[in-house]
Amino acid sequence: MTLPFFPLELCEAVIDHCHDIRPSLSACSLVSRSWLPRSRSHLFASGITLTANNIRTFCSLMDSQYCTMAPFIRSSVIFLIRVSSFLQLESLLKTVEQAFISNRLRISSITLVCIPHQLLHTSQLVALASTLTSLSLIGTLWYDEKESFSLKARRILDFVISFPSLETLEIGYETPGRIVPYTPLVSVSDCPRLSLPRLKRLQLGDIPYNAFLPWFLVPGAVDFPNLRFLSFFMGHTTLNVEPHLIQELLDRICAPTVETLSFWYLWESLPDLDLGAFKELRSLELYACSGDKSYYTKLPELISTVPTLGRVPLTVSVSEDSAFEPPAIDGVQWNP
Structure with missing residues (x-):
């Protein structure tokens, strides 16, 4: 029956x-x-976190004829820290990549933590380009006499452009204890063209902005027509970023479409910026995680540069501080 x-x-x-x-x-x-x-x-969670301790086990499970989890894996964090050698790290990464590709995983989100930038240009993860919509790159850039920080940044951006369907991008490569001065690009003829037509969220961590932003500012090199959210984190030193680079990025790339702008600072005050070119800005987030609240004196001046006439109110969020009394500004709502 x-x-x-x-x-x-x-x-x-x-x-x-x-x-x-x-x-x-x-x-x-x-x-x-x-x-x-x-x-x-x-x-089961749709995401997996892979480390040096469990990668081999994961790959063994994926190779089993009885494995049923492959179709349900949608996101992965590859966290390779405290690996004894570069060759071992390279071997572990290739093992993971082969498991992803051979099992035809439809990964939509990947976070790479502590993966040396040298391994990105040979990575087989580009095979996931058709499904990947979220990419986070978090790690450390060390000083190397053979390769400038500008070229390191170029390698990273070359990897990013392999994923044209990205909707969220985070770049967070730090340079501990190292000041990276601004040096204009010598040649831009082979500049990577960062065309991400679906990108909505861009998060720039405590990166050496002086090395990265010049690549963004080459005329015609960047196309983010749907960018809605932009976040900056400048934690360790403002000497790694020239204010005019930030201003150019805001005016030329972000101002036409960005609705939410977020700044995070540690130990340093907010630089002088003009947000007058923004057309769609609805939310401004300003956070200084330090005991020095002198940057509050700059807030009214910064906010006043945002055009508010005939637009929805601008919502402004600041660091929690009971001593701060938000001033009354036309067209501005303070987020408690």
Whole structure:
């Protein structure tokens, strides 16, 4: 006797009702093949964190003929810290890449932590370009007499342009204890063209801005037509960024479309910036994580540069400080 099929919506409602009862979810996953995806989505996270300690185990599981988790993996953090040698690190990364590619994982989000920039230009992760929408690159750039910080930045951007479907991009390469002075680019003939038509969120961590931003500012090198959110973090020293580079980036690339602008500072005061070119700015976030609150005196002047006439109110958020009393400014709402 053939039993009637329940509507998929009803089946998923039953599974969702058991979302925090693991034995019931396990039972649901065995009802039929159509019940498996929804049940697994509650039983297991869609993201995996891979380290030097568990990469081999993960790859062994993926190679098993009984493995069922591959279709459900959507995001990954590859965290390779305290690896004994560069060759071992390279081997681990290649092992992960092969597992991703051979199992045809449809990864939409990847975070690479402590992956040397030298490995990016040979990385096979570019095979995920058709599905990847979120990329985070977090690590350290060390001084090297053979390669300038500007060329290191160029290598990283060359890797980024391999993923044209990105909607979120984070770059967070620090240079501990190293001041990177601004040096104009000698040649821009082979400048990477950073065309990311779907990019909505750009987060720039405590990077050597003096090395990265000149590549962004080459005429015609950057195309972010849908950029809505921009975040800067300048934590260790403002000597790694020339204010005029930030101003040019804001005016030429961000002002036409950005709706939310965020600045994070440590130990240093806010530089003088003019936000008059912004057309769609709705939210301004200003955070200084230090005991020095002198930068508050600059806030009214900075905010007054934002055109507010005939627009929705500008929402301004600042660091928590009970001693700060937001001034009344036309067209501005302070976020408590």
